[in-house]
């Protein structure tokens with residue numbers, strides 16, 4: 001049985017893509033098959049796993065709008081057990097083109113259902129908005145993982161995101177649930193970081209993952225080499241953290 005997890009937070013720059021890339025890579029190195037679906041026209045998850053966007057003839061836009069089968073756009077990465085359904089700038093047009101479609105929230109689910117049995121885990125990297133692409137991700141997913149950055153306005157928007165999850169549950173995906181919250185860019189030496197973690201814990205005691213992703217320059221560097229942190233700097237604290245997160249995700253997904 002495959003498990004589909006959307007990584008979402010409409011707030012920009014909170015670590016969605018970094019978490020998508022590194023969680024996917026860590027799961028794949030634990031000998032399960034993983035597909036990372038890039039649903040952001042920035043295509044950072046695609047390039048972050050070493051895929052050259054200029055080489056692609058088709059991307060998720062073609063899947064969602066032109067009905068191209070997902071197995072036609074999925075590309076292998078340099079790493080065993082890890083595939084990407086890529087995004088390019090083209091995907092920016094999908095928001096508008098989806099509006100014209102009947103069952104516009106269901107486009108991704110319909111396509112993903114045809115390939116989901118080929119993978120153990122499918123991770124969807126969402127764009128920084130609660131737009132139709134994110135709604136498609138939430139409709140196709142079993143669960144949502146919310147990365148929250150350890151900074152002052154961290155909780156802003158999380159309530160709205162959880163309301164959106166509730167709305168999707170009542171309209172198109174009754175079994176959707178919030179899988180968990182992972183704190184990113186944590187710096188336990190600062191009061192602010194610790195205060196934010198405490199606040200998130202107060203609000204969502206059952207959802208907070210034990211694993212926190214530390215702030216790490218290496219995590220910012222790795223994508224420019226097209227590598228996950230476990231390849232770029234396997235002995236770093238950040239690599240340890242993403243391996244621990246993958247273990248926690250696997251335990252919860254059981």
Ligand SMILES: Nc1ncnc2c1ncn2[C@@H]1O[C@H](COP(=O)(O)OP(=O)(O)OP(=O)(O)O)[C@@H](O)[C@H]1O
Pocket residue numbers: 011012013014015016017018019040042044126127128184185186213214215216217219220221
């Ligand atoms: N733990 C971390 N430590 C240091 N830098 C990080 C960490 N996680 C992410 N970053 C950096 O912060 C920036 C934003 O991260 P990322 O792209 O993962 O966020 P995002 O939520 O996907 O952003 P967007 O909303 O634009 O899609 C990137 O430059 C990334 O390299």
Ligand SMILES: [Mg+2]
Pocket residue numbers: 016017018040044125126127
């Ligand atoms: Mg992103």
